[in-house]
Amino acid sequence: MENKRYYGIDIGGTTVKVGLFEDGKLLDKWSVPTVTADGGRQIIPDIAASLRGSADGAALAVPGAVQPDGTVNRCVNLGWGVCRPADEFTALTGIPCKILNDANAAAFGEQRLGGGRGYESVLFVALGTGVGAGVVLDGKLRVGARGTAGELGHMCWDPTDTAARCGCGHIGCVETYCSATGIVRLAAQAGVTGMSCKQVMDAAAAGDSRLEAAVDKACDILGWAIASASNLLDPEAVVLGGGVAQAGEFFRRKVQNAFMKYAFHTCLDIKIGLAALGSDAGMIGSALFAAED
Amino acid sequence: MENKRYYGIDIGGTTVKVGLFEDGKLLDKWSVPTVTADGGRQIIPDIAASLRGSADGAALAVPGAVQPDGTVNRCVNLGWGVCRPADEFTALTGIPCKILNDANAAAFGEQRLGGGRGYESVLFVALGTGVGAGVVLDGKLRVGARGTAGELGHMCWDPTDTAARCGCGHIGCVETYCSATGIVRLAAQAGVTGMSCKQVMDAAAAGDSRLEAAVDKACDILGWAIASASNLLDPEAVVLGGGVAQAGEFFRRKVQNAFMKYAFHTCLDIKIGLAALGSDAGMIGSALFAAED
Known part of the structure; x- marks a missing residue:
């Protein structure tokens, strides 16, 4: 690892985040607009043109399933069908390149340097428009036989x-x-429409009992899912990330309480914490993944 | 591994199964009664006295949770409290000894040489008096941070x-x-009492519609659980073992159908098969585990 440089590249639907790391430290970061027109064919060339020097490796984090051989099987948000973006990146730059799912990249980043730091086995749950997850066991990211673990x-x-x-x-x-x-849907079921998830969370935290009941239902179900996953995986820690988890301790405590209700007794001391790397988690995690053997 | 000998030792509530393996082949096997009186303190000495020569290693499969440091935290069926049986075994025999949970041992045996042979990532589900499971990912048994994965x-x-x-x-x-x-409880709920699980299965397979509805409910729930676990772990194969799975293809097909109903689309091609090693799975798996680096 000494003096080795890696690019961590998180490709989102509107922006690509690029970070250049040396010996695990961020040297520089920038972003590139994601041009999804024409099947997203400009995305990798645009990233390649933005690079600031060579590196020992890189990894692309993408919003879709990645097969173990590096084939992407559709990234709807990028306009991609079946393709091999890491190969394209290497052909353009000469830099060896890996590819992984963005929730997995964020999981790896959070386990190594974020909310899961200090734990070798971490379940990371990303709560955004959808719900994704990533699994790190015994210090290694486990992406599954088809690259789709964590659903x-x-x-x-x-x-x-x-x-x-x-x-x-x-x-x-x-x-x-x-x-x-x-959560917005549950709020609407409770009779409150036209609010964003953040607004629902804020109002619930401020004491709106109808909205708090909606949030409680979401947290009960999430605590149940995390308990089921923990019974199966027996991790040391669970990390909650994504936009929903920005509600912070108000949200975390409710999830923890639900988890305690459903978890098998051996799992009750699992630490349930919040993500710490924010929207850089995927970029950081992909750079760390690039540096892995 | 050449010419190396390992003992695989599966400690059950009534009988201990001992197998001596050389280069992965079974040379000899025998059993020892499990004496649970007096806190089960005679169990390890009885096993040690039965051995047929030295070996390069051994592993004990036990019906309880095993912490990663080898401490057993109660095996009710053996009379054990908190103890370190592998250390005791080594002290008596001079043979290096590991210890693992019996469902995990069976999972490892089935993945390597049984119903999961040829797959690197296997979820094994043991359906007996209780329901246990073991997880092999990327060719390695994953016992979890507290040794309690697979619940x-x-x-x-x-x-x-x-x-x-x-x-x-x-x-x-x-x-x-x-x-x-x-399953016996569900049969009773359906109005049929006094039958064993095997009798319920046999009658259901022979066309008793009340009992088949009870079996269908059990298989629906099991298929749901396996789908949830598969969504999370993305294994290549699921292996159904234990007494309940002896109902064979009648049972397997029902579980598979339920699995297809609940699984995420990426998981639909996961092979759901039956265990192949019968009651030797734990003994075989522990010998294979003993031989692992």
């Missing part, structure tokens, strides 16, 4: 709740309750 | 089903429906 958002809470139709085609997925979209 | 049996299906009280103190655990005990 905690599609665990089924209630297969009979036809109001909770999920984009995946199923009914009652955790994502339909616990994502930002899900 | 799929204590995922909560229905927190409102007060008829499904679990020994763990919670309500609606998977174990209360999908274990042998759970």
